[in-house]
Amino acid sequence: MALNTNLTTGRPTFVTHLECSMTGERYEADMLHGLSRVGRPLLVRYDLEGVGAALSKEALTSRETDLWRWRELLPVRHTSDVVSLGEIETPLVPIPKSGGSPNVLVKDEGRLPTGSFKARGLVMAVSMAKALGVTKIAMPTNGNAGAALAAYASRVGIETIIFCPDDTPEINVREVAAQGGRVYRVNGLIDDCGAIVGKGAAEGRWFDFSTLKEPYRIEGKKTMGLELAAQFGWKLPDAIFYPTGGGTGLIGMWKAFDELEALGWIGPERPRMFAVQASGCAPIVRAFEAGEEHAERWEDAATVAAGIRVPRAVGDFLILRAVRASGGRAVAVGDPAILKAVEDCARRDGLLLCPEGGATLAAYREALRTGLVDEDERVVLFNCATGLKYPLPEAPQTLDRFAEIDLGAL
Amino acid sequence: MALNTNLTTGRPTFVTHLECSMTGERYEADMLHGLSRVGRPLLVRYDLEGVGAALSKEALTSRETDLWRWRELLPVRHTSDVVSLGEIETPLVPIPKSGGSPNVLVKDEGRLPTGSFKARGLVMAVSMAKALGVTKIAMPTNGNAGAALAAYASRVGIETIIFCPDDTPEINVREVAAQGGRVYRVNGLIDDCGAIVGKGAAEGRWFDFSTLKEPYRIEGKKTMGLELAAQFGWKLPDAIFYPTGGGTGLIGMWKAFDELEALGWIGPERPRMFAVQASGCAPIVRAFEAGEEHAERWEDAATVAAGIRVPRAVGDFLILRAVRASGGRAVAVGDPAILKAVEDCARRDGLLLCPEGGATLAAYREALRTGLVDEDERVVLFNCATGLKYPLPEAPQTLDRFAEIDLGAL
Numbered sequence: 001m002a003l004n005t006n007l008t009t010g011r012p013t014f015v016t017h018l019e020c021s022m023t024g025e026r027y028e029a030d031m032l033h034g035l036s037r038v039g040r041p042l043l044v045r046y047d048l049e050g051v052g053a054a055l056s057k058e059a060l061t062s063r064e065t066d067l068w069r070w071r072e073l074l075p076v077r078h079t080s081d082v083v084s085l086g087e088i089e090t091p092l093v094p095i096p097k098s099g100g101s102p103n104v105l106v107k108d109e110g111r112l113p114t115g116s117f118k119a120r121g122l123v124m125a126v127s128m129a130k131a132l133g134v135t136k137i138a139m140p141t142n143g144n145a146g147a148a149l150a151a152y153a154s155r156v157g158i159e160t161i162i163f164c165p166d167d168t169p170e171i172n173v174r175e176v177a178a179q180g181g182r183v184y185r186v187n188g189l190i191d192d193c194g195a196i197v198g199k200g201a202a203e204g205r206w207f208d209f210s211t212l213k214e215p216y217r218i219e220g221k222k223t224m225g226l227e228l229a230a231q232f233g234w235k236l237p238d239a240i241f242y243p244t245g246g247g248t249g250l251i252g253m254w255k256a257f258d259e260l261e262a263l264g265w266i267g268p269e270r271p272r273m274f275a276v277q278a279s280g281c282a283p284i285v286r287a288f289e290a291g292e293e294h295a296e297r298w299e300d301a302a303t304v305a306a307g308i309r310v311p312r313a314v315g316d317f318l319i320l321r322a323v324r325a326s327g328g329r330a331v332a333v334g335d336p337a338i339l340k341a342v343e344d345c346a347r348r349d350g351l352l353l354c355p356e357g358g359a360t361l362a363a364y365r366e367a368l369r370t371g372l373v374d375e376d377e378r379v380v381l382f383n384c385a386t387g388l389k390y391p392l393p394e395a396p397q398t399l400d401r402f403a404e405i406d407l408g409a410l
Numbered sequence: 411m412a413l414n415t416n417l418t419t420g421r422p423t424f425v426t427h428l429e430c431s432m433t434g435e436r437y438e439a440d441m442l443h444g445l446s447r448v449g450r451p452l453l454v455r456y457d458l459e460g461v462g463a464a465l466s467k468e469a470l471t472s473r474e475t476d477l478w479r480w481r482e483l484l485p486v487r488h489t490s491d492v493v494s495l496g497e498i499e500t501p502l503v504p505i506p507k508s509g510g511s512p513n514v515l516v517k518d519e520g521r522l523p524t525g526s527f528k529a530r531g532l533v534m535a536v537s538m539a540k541a542l543g544v545t546k547i548a549m550p551t552n553g554n555a556g557a558a559l560a561a562y563a564s565r566v567g568i569e570t571i572i573f574c575p576d577d578t579p580e581i582n583v584r585e586v587a588a589q590g591g592r593v594y595r596v597n598g599l600i601d602d603c604g605a606i607v608g609k610g611a612a613e614g615r616w617f618d619f620s621t622l623k624e625p626y627r628i629e630g631k632k633t634m635g636l637e638l639a640a641q642f643g644w645k646l647p648d649a650i651f652y653p654t655g656g657g658t659g660l661i662g663m664w665k666a667f668d669e670l671e672a673l674g675w676i677g678p679e680r681p682r683m684f685a686v687q688a689s690g691c692a693p694i695v696r697a698f699e700a701g702e703e704h705a706e707r708w709e710d711a712a713t714v715a716a717g718i719r720v721p722r723a724v725g726d727f728l729i730l731r732a733v734r735a736s737g738g739r740a741v742a743v744g745d746p747a748i749l750k751a752v753e754d755c756a757r758r759d760g761l762l763l764c765p766e767g768g769a770t771l772a773a774y775r776e777a778l779r780t781g782l783v784d785e786d787e788r789v790v791l792f793n794c795a796t797g798l799k800y801p802l803p804e805a806p807q808t809l810d811r812f813a814e815i816d817l818g819a820l
Contacts, residue, residue: 003502003515003641065475066501085760086503086518091476091496092413105413108496111521114762115798151760155507161820163809174802180757182820184809196809200817231413347590350495350561352524388525388798392584399573399594399606407610410571410592 006068007084013077014050018042018215021318030077032132034201034213041212041315043255044075044219048262057234057265065089065230067120067223073259074124075219081131083156085113087123089227092380097348098341099361100368101375105237106351106361107228110386114151114175116144116354117224117384121248124220125209126152134158138200139209140193142245142306143172144385149209150181161206163193169306171389189301191312211246212315221249225256228380229266236271238377239328241364243356243384244275244284245310247319254322271380272328272373275319276363278303279334281311284319288330293317304335305355307384329372337362342387354390357383416478417494423487424460428452428625431728440487442542444611444623451622451725453665454485454629458672467644467675475499475640477530477633483669484534485629491541493566495523497533499637502790507758508751508771510778511785515647516761516771517638520796524561524585526554526764527634527794531658534630535619536562544568548610549619550603552655552716553582554795559619560591571616573603579716581799599711601722621656622725631659635666638790639676646681648787649738651774653766653794654685654694655720657729664732681790682738682783685729686773688713689744691721694729698740703727714745715765717794739782747772752797764800767793 018027020036021043027033029044036042051072063069067087076082090112092105109117122145129137138161139149146162153160162176166185176183186193194210201208212218229236236257242250250273260266277285281301287294295316301309313319323330342358345351353361360381367373399405428437430446431453437443439454446452461482473479477497486492500522502515519527532555539547548571549559556572563570572586576595586593596603604620611618622628639646646667652660660683670676687695690713697705705726711719723729733740752768755761763771770791777783809815 003643084503086501086521088498088501088521091498093494093496111496111498113760115796151756151762153760154757155760171798171802173805175756175762175798177805178753178756178762178802179760183805184820186809196815196817200820203817205817205820233413343588346561346585346588347564350523350563350565350589352561352585352588386525386796386798388581388585388796392581392588395583395587395593399596405606407606407613407615410594410610410615 004064004066006064006066006071007082008079010079011071012054014046014072015075015077016045016047018044032134032207033215034208041218041318042215044215046073046259048259052263067123070223070226073226075216076124076127076131078131081127083123083127083130083152085119085123085151085155087112087119092231093351095345095349095351098344100365103375103377104364104379104381106353106357106381106383107224108351109382109384110354114144114148115386115389116148117221117249117382118145118148120223121217121220122148122152125214125216126156126158128216129158129207130156134207136206137209138163138197138206140164140190140197142190142309143168144307146181146183147172147175147179150176150179154180163196165189165193169389190310211248218248218252218255222252222256224249225253226260229260234266236266236269237380239272239274239373239379241274241276241360241379241381243305243308243359243382244277244319245308246313247275247284247315249382250275250322251315251318270326273323273326274328274363274367275323275330276359277330277332278305278308278338278359279332281309282332283311284313284316285330285332287316287320288323293320295320305338305359307354307356308359331363331367333359333362333366337366341365346387352387353383354385354387356385357381357387414474414476416474416476416481417492418489420489421481422464424456424482425485425487426455426457428454442544442617443625444618451628451728452625454625456483456669458669462673477533480633480636483636485626486534486537486541488541491537493533493537493540493562495529495533495561495565497522497529502641503761505755505759505761508754510775513785513787514774514789514791516763516767516791516793517634518761519792519794520764524554524558525796525799526558527631527659527792528555528558530633531627531630532558532562535624535626536566536568538626539568539617540566544617546616547619548573548607548616550574550600550607552600552719553578554717556591556593557582557585557589560586560589564590573606575599575603579799600720621658628658628662628665631662632666634659635663636670639670644676646676646679647790649682649684649783649789651684651686651770651789651791653715653718653769653792654687654729655718656723657685657694657725659792660685660732661725661728680736683733683736684738684773684777685733685740686769687740687742688715688718688748688769689742691719692742693721694723694726695740695742697726697730698733703730705730715748715769717764717766718769741773741777743769743772743776747776751775756797762797763793764795764797766795767791767797
């Protein structure tokens with residue numbers, strides 16, 4: 001039983017083909033794909049004229065607001081392949097006190113299944129894996145992606161093997177296991193984990209679900225851009241601060257905006273995209289500042305924000321292109337500023353960010369200070385996971401109920 | 411800036427008065443109230459004819475779906491008093507494998523601000539406290555209510571002091587503190603904490619926010635019933651399994667159904683209400699089985715489901731009346747069944763319940779087995795908080811990236 005008609009209504013689908021994000025080479029739809037022949041991500045292409053003829057903005061607006069309302073712009077062709085744990089539209093929460101402006105809104109992605117925005121990508125990728133007959137999946141993860149993969153895959157009976165750095169937040173490791181995934185801690189970083197996954201995939205042991213190495217996670221992540229457009233009344237915000245590891249979401253949003261413009265639902269204006277990294281792992285920032293098209297691996301990566309500790313991104317050139325085309329920037333913030341932002345936002349605005357979300361707030365504050373953004377501008381910060389997944393500072397006293405408590409002293 | 415028009419649109423409000431839930435004695439609206447003169451909860455009453463004239467089902471349906479869409483049935487009179495962290499409509503997630511029926515749906519309340527359904531009650535109570543000029547609040551809590559209170563109160567600059575049993579989940583204690591509340595662990599249970607709060611309130615030190623001791627948490631919690639009615643297309647489910655500590659939500663839903671019937675939006679049919687408790691703390695079950703109208707304190711209360719470890723409920727008679735009037739039951743489940751339900755649901759359906767949510771699943775399974783519910787019936791289980799707040803079992807191996815890993819053995 002499902003009461004949400006987005007999950008049950010049959011519909012035409014509009015995928016025409018896939019193409020290499022680097023060369024434009026064309027690949028057939030409805031077949032299992034990894035990277036393109038030149039080792040770069042594949043992008044899904046749609047018959048957008050067909051979408052425009054089938055779906056009006058008004059029809060869309062009358063639907064339930066979850067991720068599947070966008071079905072004509074998504075790759076899953078059959079409702080029977082849709083695996084869902086309730087992918088709600090995430091709210092925009094003002095943080096006037098810690099943000100320093102009434103115009104800054106946090107898109108709180110921690111409300112999604114498994115508590116992070118990884119659910120958007122993985123619900124799509126797992127649905128497509130099911131459609132295409134995949135039975136065993138492996139993935140390197142810094143934590144949240146593995147948790148989302150395990151949850152969705154277990155739900156449809158696909159076996160999962162997850163490799164994560166050995167200092168991945170304990171809760172992530174445990175939730176993968178609780179949700180039916182097999183999880184291994186690896187003495188290394190996420191690209192070391194990726195190498196193991198790649199080796200096994202080359203040996204035919206499993207399908208490789210690394211960021212951007214299969215074409216559908218980006219389609220799920222692009223719903224962040226679609227949602228923002230709808231939530232802002234089809235006039236995009238002035239700037240978006242996005243915590244950038246693999247960058248799938250930033251690339252996905254950029255793709256979403258292009259598709260919406262092709263449909264005539266938004267104009268050519270774009271938000272300035274700010275790719276936010278940590279000072280201890282900032283390959284995209286370094287490449288941005290050097291004017292490079294690709295980003296070299298960042299050695300000895302270290303930051304409290306594990307989700308953006310990604311030394312090398314296979315979609316580096318796509319991130320850099322989007323940031324530059326938007327008039328935005330790649331910016332780095334230090335761990336102390338990240339932790340301070342998390343603390344301030346919780347204490348003053350009641351919203352507990354994850355460290356990566358804290359990074360976007362820290363970057364926004366710095367941008368306000370240096371004039372990169374103005375406090376009158378409408379800005380969205382992405383909080384990519386619930387802050388409940390991360391260690392919080394210890395709290396104080398124990399009272400004794402039998403003692404004479406001096407209530408006046410509390 | 412708020413894009414959600416539910417938060418910005420002015421509206422008529424319809425509160426006429428409050429009344430004692432035991433004696434029916436009338437109390438004025440727009441004044442600060444605690445319990446009634448006979449020490450029982452106050453209920454908010456509305457001019458429902460006025461609501462019916464002002465709001466059609468169709469107008470409601472066209473609004474954003476968050477909690478504030480129900481504003482004509484809520485006590486906050488001025489938008490300027492609305493404190494919000496994004497109270498989205500929570501999704502209904504099928505759990506066909508662990509539930510044993512395609513017709514059982516989990517209402518996943520862990521998606522609310524601060525990760526629990528306590529947000530519904532506290533957002534309303536804090537908004538009203540703001541409206542009525544309260545500046546300092548104290549509350550006893552098993553964890554999640556304190557976290558929600560701290561978040562909302564900090565947001566509007568109200569001081570909070572939270573008392574919790576000393577074995578309250580560590581994450582709850584820490585999130586209260588992180589969100590700007592002062593938190594004290596007490597060597598005792600929640601009613602011991604409540605005694606401290608009551609003493610301080612009597613001395614005029616703070617306002618008492620204990621469950622049902624102020625009239626507005628129940629109004630927030632009743633939105634669970636309002637939402638269910640809308641999500642089920644104005645035909646309520648056959649049965650609801652609700653984890654019952656203080657019982658505010660169960661009482662609130664029952665009130666919501668009556669108000670919706672008075673509006674003519676639903677008929678006289680009601681779901682069978684199952685009040686779910688833990689075997690180690692089951693005062694309502696004991697009273698239900700003994701045919702009593704009130705429930706005596708449960709001594710030596712102990713259960714893994716801390717949220718329903720409530721030895722004595724001030725609204726006991728309201729819970730028992732609703733359960734009996736509905737043709738439902740009060741049922742108890744043991745900790746092993748609770749933990750097994752949490753484990754199965756995560757591993758097989760990919761949904762991580764909190765222990766109290768696990769209790770509802772355990773109770774549903776038992777009810778299926780004993781014929782209290784039929785697998786064809788449409789049943790809702792309340793998962794009151796995200797499972798991420800609770801300790802998960804340890805996960806396995808560490809691999810060494812430098813070793814020769816035998817991928818075939820994974």
